[in-house]
Amino acid sequence: MQLYSEHYVTQKTERFVNKIWCLDNSIGESLIENKLVLPNGCFNLAFVTGNSIEVHTSKAKYEMNEGVYFCSQMTNKVLVNIHPKTKVTIVQLHTWALSLFPNYDLSDFTDSIIKINLEELPFKIQIDSNIEIILNTINTNFEALSDLNTEKNTIEKICEIIKNQDSEISVSEISTVLKTSQRLLQIKFKTATGLTIKKYIQILKFRKSVDQMVSSDLEKLKLTDIALYNKYFDQSHFIKKFKDVTKTTPKTFDPDSYFLSHKR
Incomplete structure (x- = not known):
């Protein structure tokens, strides 16, 4: 059984959906615990079938039994425990996807998860469908x-x-490009994502650094190089920001403890 898998949408769908990923313990007899997920600037729509999954964010612990869940932007690592006979299929939505639905105000919604009714989704789907049906529906x-x-x-x-x-x-440079006031941009972005523009930039920069670390040989690629390449002031600044999110240092970071994206 493959615990973690990724599935890719069509090019047109990719404008709003990054990918679909699955955590599959549906035939497992034991608890899979203490797996970690890093912030990446995306929202997640999670379909849970079987027993349940337990998720610890920086704000709360969530026991997610069978159903549909909307997961906000995460700003710190998330700990996941997957109970036996449980499968989670996750639609990873790009940052701007929810802004197409202006009735949602997400200003204060980060590091949080809410259960929603299946009828609230803008499309009809059976959450226990196989991945091919889910992909087709999403596309x-x-x-x-x-x-x-x-x-x-x-x-x-x-x-x-x-x-x-x-x-x-x-933000000043972005406002110049878009010919809009900084304040208006900040309000719109916070309402649509729960993040400030600056925080969003920091999350992307952090995740890019981690992906670079994981795909490189740290003995050959120094932390200073990663720090400077990703626009941190210096190695110390990079280590501090890294510890803020992961609670560990880059040198002691264990990729096997995390669900990390596959290279495409």
Whole structure:
């Protein structure tokens, strides 16, 4: 049995959905415990079937029994325990996906999880469906959503500017590009994501650093190189920010304890 797997959506759907990933302990007889997940700037829609999964965020402990859950932006590592006979299928939504639904105010919603009714989803789905059916449902609905929203909104534009920038960009520079006041951008972004623009930039920078560490030989690639490449002031600054999120140092970081993205 493969505990962790990733499944990829169509190119058009990828505008809003990064990927679908599964944590599958459905035929397991024992608890899988103390697995960790890092923040990555995405929201997650989780379909839990079977028994339950236990998730510890920096704010609370959540016992997620069978059902549908919406997971906010995470700013610190998350600890996961997966009970026997349990499967979790997770739709990873890009930062701007929820901004297409302006009735949602997520200003104070970070490091949190809420259970929602299946009827609240904008598409019909059976949460115990196999991955092919779930992929098809997600692709069909988000491709249609993309067709209905050909113009990028402000949140998507902000994220695109940040992603395409080689150096770290300030809110002031983003406001200049978009010809909008900094205050208005900050309010819109916080309402749509729960994060400040600065915090979002920090999360992306941190995750990029971790991915670089994991895919490199630290004996050859020094921490100073990673720090400077990812626009930290110096190695000490990088180590401090790393410990803020993981509670450990880069040298003692154990990738096997984490669910980390596969290289594509």
